[in-house]
Structure formats: structure tokens, C-alpha cells
Amino acid sequence: MTSHFADRLLAAIEAKGSPVCVGLDPSFDKLPAEVKAGESPAEQVRAVGAFCRGVLEAVAPIVPVVKPQIAYFEVYRDAGVKLYFELVAEAKRLGLIVIGDVKRGDIGSTASAYAAGHLAGPDSPDAVTVNAYFGADGLAPFVDAARAAGGGLFALVRTSNPSAAAVQDFADAASKPFYEHLAEQIAALGSSEGLIGRCGYSCIGAVVGATYPDEARRLRRVMPQQIFLVPGYGAQGATAADCAAAFKDDGTGALVNASRSVLYAHRDKRYAGMGWKQAVEAAGRTFADDIRRAVS
Amino acid sequence: MTSHFADRLLAAIEAKGSPVCVGLDPSFDKLPAEVKAGESPAEQVRAVGAFCRGVLEAVAPIVPVVKPQIAYFEVYRDAGVKLYFELVAEAKRLGLIVIGDVKRGDIGSTASAYAAGHLAGPDSPDAVTVNAYFGADGLAPFVDAARAAGGGLFALVRTSNPSAAAVQDFADAASKPFYEHLAEQIAALGSSEGLIGRCGYSCIGAVVGATYPDEARRLRRVMPQQIFLVPGYGAQGATAADCAAAFKDDGTGALVNASRSVLYAHRDKRYAGMGWKQAVEAAGRTFADDIRRAVS
Numbered sequence: 001m002t003s004h005f006a007d008r009l010l011a012a013i014e015a016k017g018s019p020v021c022v023g024l025d026p027s028f029d030k031l032p033a034e035v036k037a038g039e040s041p042a043e044q045v046r047a048v049g050a051f052c053r054g055v056l057e058a059v060a061p062i063v064p065v066v067k068p069q070i071a072y073f074e075v076y077r078d079a080g081v082k083l084y085f086e087l088v089a090e091a092k093r094l095g096l097i098v099i100g101d102v103k104r105g106d107i108g109s110t111a112s113a114y115a116a117g118h119l120a121g122p123d124s125p126d127a128v129t130v131n132a133y134f135g136a137d138g139l140a141p142f143v144d145a146a147r148a149a150g151g152g153l154f155a156l157v158r159t160s161n162p163s164a165a166a167v168q169d170f171a172d173a174a175s176k177p178f179y180e181h182l183a184e185q186i187a188a189l190g191s192s193e194g195l196i197g198r199c200g201y202s203c204i205g206a207v208v209g210a211t212y213p214d215e216a217r218r219l220r221r222v223m224p225q226q227i228f229l230v231p232g233y234g235a236q237g238a239t240a241a242d243c244a245a246a247f248k249d250d251g252t253g254a255l256v257n258a259s260r261s262v263l264y265a266h267r268d269k270r271y272a273g274m275g276w277k278q279a280v281e282a283a284g285r286t287f288a289d290d291i292r293r294a295v296s
Numbered sequence: 297m298t299s300h301f302a303d304r305l306l307a308a309i310e311a312k313g314s315p316v317c318v319g320l321d322p323s324f325d326k327l328p329a330e331v332k333a334g335e336s337p338a339e340q341v342r343a344v345g346a347f348c349r350g351v352l353e354a355v356a357p358i359v360p361v362v363k364p365q366i367a368y369f370e371v372y373r374d375a376g377v378k379l380y381f382e383l384v385a386e387a388k389r390l391g392l393i394v395i396g397d398v399k400r401g402d403i404g405s406t407a408s409a410y411a412a413g414h415l416a417g418p419d420s421p422d423a424v425t426v427n428a429y430f431g432a433d434g435l436a437p438f439v440d441a442a443r444a445a446g447g448g449l450f451a452l453v454r455t456s457n458p459s460a461a462a463v464q465d466f467a468d469a470a471s472k473p474f475y476e477h478l479a480e481q482i483a484a485l486g487s488s489e490g491l492i493g494r495c496g497y498s499c500i501g502a503v504v505g506a507t508y509p510d511e512a513r514r515l516r517r518v519m520p521q522q523i524f525l526v527p528g529y530g531a532q533g534a535t536a537a538d539c540a541a542a543f544k545d546d547g548t549g550a551l552v553n554a555s556r557s558v559l560y561a562h563r564d565k566r567y568a569g570m571g572w573k574q575a576v577e578a579a580g581r582t583f584a585d586d587i588r589r590a591v592s
Contacts, residue, residue, distance in 0.1 A: 025405070025406065025409075027405075027409070069402075069406055069409075071400070071402060071406045071407075071409035071410045071413070072406075072409045074377075074409065074410065074413040074414070075409050075412050075413040076413075077377055077378070077381055077413060078374040078375070078377040078378035078381070079374070080413075081370075081373055081374040081377045082373070082374035085373055085374070103400070103401065103402055103427070104367070104399070105399060105427065106365075106367060106399055107455065107456065107457040107527075107532075108457060109321070109323075110321065110365055110367045110368075111367070113321075113323070113365075113367035113368045113370065113371050114367045114370060116371050117367070117370040117371040117372070117373060117376075118370070131399070131401065131427050131429060132463070133427060133429055133452060133455070133463060133464070134455050134457055134459060134460065134463070135457070135459030135460060135461075135462050135463040135464075136459045136462065137457050137458050137459040138455075138457060138459060156429060159403065159429070159430050159434075160403065161403040161404060161430055161431070161433050161434060162433050163430060163431030163432045163433040163434060164430065164431055165431075166431050166432065166481065167428070167429060167430070167431040167477075167478065167481065168429070168431075170466075170468060170474055170477045171468060172466060172467060172468055172469070173468070173469040178466055178474050181463075181466045182463065185462065185463065231403075236403075260405075
């Protein structure tokens with residue numbers, strides 16, 4: 001096992017056979033009744049913990065990566081943050097690569113504190129998502145922490161939500177949109193000394209929403225050394241064919257995330273009659289197979 | 297006391313006599329020796345807590361607002377997040393308005409979780425900073441939470457750090473920079489039904505760095521109903537005259553933040569011979585007087 005994040009990520013994808021990631025976005029209201037024992041904050045935290053541990057066990061044999069979304073833990077403040085890091089550790093014990101979806105970003109001094117809290121030390125996620133709006137000096141502490149820990153970053157370039165275009169499509173005189181300008185900066189930063197793995201990809205990747213496949217194809221050319229973390233499949237409406245636009249012709253270069261369509265499979269009539277954990281496993285397999293077929 | 301955030305904020309500024317905010321960015325290495333009892337994480341958390349409580353007591357008679365920066369608490373994970381919310385509550389007990397500097401931002405479903413964790417309920421900050429890159433649907437849950445709680449938001453428009461220009465100055469064919477495009481969206485969103493207080497300002501404000509005064513003047517025209525939260529004074533290099541560019545002619549419309557130059561006054565030779573808490577108080581007064589003079 002090498003210590004470069006991109007090399008580890010590609011090896012894990014190869015081993016599991018599909019470039020997919022399951023997002024842990026546990027919303028108490030949607031959890032299966034079996035994990036709930038009450039509605040108090042402490043009972044909700046226990047239910048979220050039990051549910052997420054079950055999801056990790058169900059998907060660990062199928063997918064290479066999980067992505068806990070810290071917002072769903074911050075709802076419970078310190079108790080939730082404690083659980084978030086316990087789940088990061090549990091996922092790593094199960095052999096999963098963990099991307100902490102924290103989307104932090106600030107000026108350099110503050111970013112150093114975020115990087116220390118979220119990306120340093122053996123019990124941190126392998127990588128985190130970051131907001132790149134502050135530019136290079138805001139990203140530098142995260143880059144340094146990633147380099148030191150053999151970890152990675154995924155910088156927000158093009159998001160998957162409906163309002164993304166109204167902000168991010170703002171274009172210059174040559175019709176280049178803002179998100180492509182940001183992509184150029186991420187590509188330059190990611191090619192810095194020591195950041196490229198043996199696989200040819202950088203430890204600095206990019207978040208590129210699957211809901212805009214034409215843009216993903218364009219960004220694939222702008223960021224040839226970035227691994228794309230691709231949200232938007234499933235509940236957000238993108239298909240496996242849409243996601244395929246984020247990959248290179250050799251089938252590498254991207255990681256597709258699904259959250260709600262896997263987590264809440266017990267609410268999906270395709271998996272009726274199964275226990276919730278079996279439903280998560282079945283939905284995880286369906287997702288992994290769907291993406292594998294689309295990119296091979 | 298009215299329940300609209302902008303009205304409360306302007307009344308608090310009027311009562312204290314200066315439109316200033318002290319940022320709580322407690323970095324353990326820079327704390328006075330008197331609050332330190334050891335280097336373990338638990339001892340560091342205790343030292344940060346003792347220091348911040350002392351700062352709150354020292355500045356509460358002088359300034360209307362404090363702004364804890366959550367990154368410096370997340371370094372200590374759940375123990376730090378617990379302390380962050382304890383300090384929010386303590387600051388509110390002392391009559392201070394609290395802006396949680398969290399810069400969260402995500403797609404709508406995730407933003408709802410962040411808003412619930414950071415802006416709902418009586419023990420939350422009065423307002424939070426948010427990242428606006430996702431656009432209107434990512435901001436909507438924060439707006440809803442602010443409206444429900446009588447709280448506020450400050451959306452990142454123009455940051456104060458050196459790399460800001462390389463990202464945010466990206467301009468269209470009419471030479472309009474991206475941050476101004478974002479400012480127009482914030483201005484439109486902030487003028488929605490029910491968001492404008494009796495004072496004429498919206499509960500949706502904007503972060504506009506003081507290190508670029510010409511841009512602040514331009515943004516003042518683009519966002520007439522936004523209160524500007526202005527970082528960059530002191531340690532980041534902006535002067536009171538630079539900060540004045542963010543205000544309207546009547547001296548309202550902005551709130552200037554200083555963090556390091558007040559917090560670490562015990563390391564400043566101008567305050568030599570004082571205890572650290574007296575130094576914080578003296579530096580707070582110097583800061584408040586400096587800004588008051590510049591805008592009156």
C-alpha cells in the first residue's frame with residue numbers, strides 16, 4: 001500500500017470493481033423504525049449511530065469509499081461530532097477510504113485550524129471536501145495537511161444543485177464560466193511538486209456535479225490530473241450515463257457518490273420485503289453495478 | 297427590543313457607540329501563559345475556554361458583537377464544539393450579539409441540517425456566516441432559519457485574504473467581477489418579503505473584506521440594504537480609514553471585525569505591563585475608538 005491518496009484510491013476502486021462512494025447523510029426522520037428508540041437528542045444520536053454502523057457493514061464489501069456528510073452530525077452539536085469521528089474510525093477499520101464531506105474554507109490562518117481538526121492524525125478522514133472561494137492561500141493549509149498525512153482534497157468546482165448555474169455560470173468575454181476559472185486554478189495547484197501520485201492523478205481532486213454532464217466533459221479536459229468526486233446520482237436526478245461524462249476513456253478519473261438512494265432503500269418499493277440493512281446492501285450493489293457498466 | 301436581526305444589531309451598535317465586533321479565534325500557542333496548565337488536548341480546551349471567557353468579560357462593556365470562529369474549536373473536535381456553544385451562550389448572557397463564523401454552505405437538503413445545527417434554537421448564535429457558492433437554493437434553509445429565529449446571515453462576497461483577487465476578480469465582458477455578480481444575488485435575495493427590518497437593512501448581510509476599500513465602496517452601492525461584516529482590520533493590514541469605505545454616509549451599514557489585534561494584546565508592546573485581560577480591554581477600546589472616529 002502506497003501512501004499517496006490518489007494511488008490508494010485507485011487501488012481501492014480496482015479491488016472493489018466500481019468507482020463509487022456511498023454518502024452518509026443520516027436524517028433521523030428517514031431512518032428505519034428498527035433503529036429508533038425515542039425522539040430525544042441522545043436517542044436520535046444513538047439511532048443515527050446504529051444506522052450508520054449498519055450501513056458501513058452492509059456496504060464495506062461492495063464499495064471502496066464512504067463519505068460522511070458532517071452537517072447531519074452537527075445537528076447534534078458535540079454529541080454528533082463525536083459520532084462523526086467514531087464513524088470515520090469505524091469505516092477505516094472496515095477497510096474503507098473515507099472522504100469527510102465538510103466543505104470548509106477560510107483565510108489561511110483559519111484554514112490551518114480546520115485542516116488540523118479534519119485532516120491531520122490517524123483518526124481523521126483520508127480526504128475532505130473544501131470550498132475554494134478563498135483561493136490558493138486559503139487552500140494551502142489543507143494541501144500541506146494532505147501531503148503530510150498522505151491524504152487528499154476535493155475542491156468544490158461545479159455543484160449539482162438547481163441554483164448552481166445562476167452563480168457559477170457567470171462568464172468572461174471569451175464565454176469561459178467562473179467554475180472553469182476555478183477549475184484552472186485547482187489544476188495548477190494540484191500539479192505542484194510532490195502532489196501527483198504514481199497513477200498520474202493529484203491528491204487534489206474536484207467536486208463536479210453529475211447533473212451537468214456537458215460541463216463535466218469540458219472540465220475533464222481542463223483538469224486532466226484531478227479525480228472528480230461526482231455528486232448528483234440517484235435522488236438528485238443524474239443517471240449513470242450522466243456520471244460517465246466525468247471519467248476518462250480508460251474508465252478512471254472519477255468517483256460517483258450516492259447517498260439517499262442507498263441509505264433509504266428500505267423506503268424504496270424495489271427492495272420491499274427486505275430488512276433495512278439488506279435493502280442498503282442491495283441498493284449499494286445496484287448502484288455499484290450501474291456505474292461499473294456505464295464506465296466500462 | 298425588536299426581533300429583527302438588523303434592528304437589534306443597529307440598536308446594539310448605537311448603545312455601545314461603535315460598529316465593531318471582536319473575533320474569537322483562540323489559537324492555543326498564542327494564549328497568555330497564565331491560562332495554560334498543560335499541553336494535553338483537555339488542558340488546551342480548558343485554557344481556550346478560560347481565555348475566551350476572560351475576553352468576553354473584558355469586551356462586553358465595550359463592543360456590541362463578538363464572532364467566535366468555529367475552526368479554532370473544531371481543532372478539539374467534540375470537546376471544542378461543546379466549548380464553542382458554551383461560549384455562544386455565555387456571550388449572549390453578557391448581552392452581546394453573537395455571529396457564529398462557520399462559513400457553511402451546501403445543497404439545500406444538507407444546508408437544512410447545517411441551519412438546524414447552527415442557527416435554530418435559543419442557544420444558537422444570533423447570526424452565522426455562510427458560503428454563497430451554491431446559490432439561492434443552498435441559502436434558502438439558512439434564510440428560513442434566520443427568519444424563524446429572528447436571526448441573520450452574512451454571505452461571503454469579497455474575502456480579505458491575499459489570494460482573493462485571483463479567484464474573485466474574474467470578470468465578465470462588461471468588466472463586472474464575479475464577487476459583484478454574487479453581491480447582486482445577495483441583494484436580491486435579501487430584499488425578499490419579510491427580510492427587511494424597520495431600520496431598512498436586511499437580515500441577510502455580506503462579508504466584504506476591508507483590505508480592498510475601493511471594492512467596498514462599489515459593493516456599498518450594489519447592496520444598499522446589506523449590513524457588511526468587514527474583516528481585515530489590524531492583523532490583516534487594513535486601517536480604520538480602509539474600513540470606513542464599507543459604511544454609508546450616515547455611519548451605518550457595516551460592522552468591523554478585529555480578532556488577533558485584540559485577543560493577543562498581551563503580546564503587543566503598546567500594552568506592556570498590563571495583565572492579559574486588561575490588555576484585551578485596552579486593545580478593544582483602542583479598536584472601538586479608532587473605528588468610531590473613522591466613521592463619524
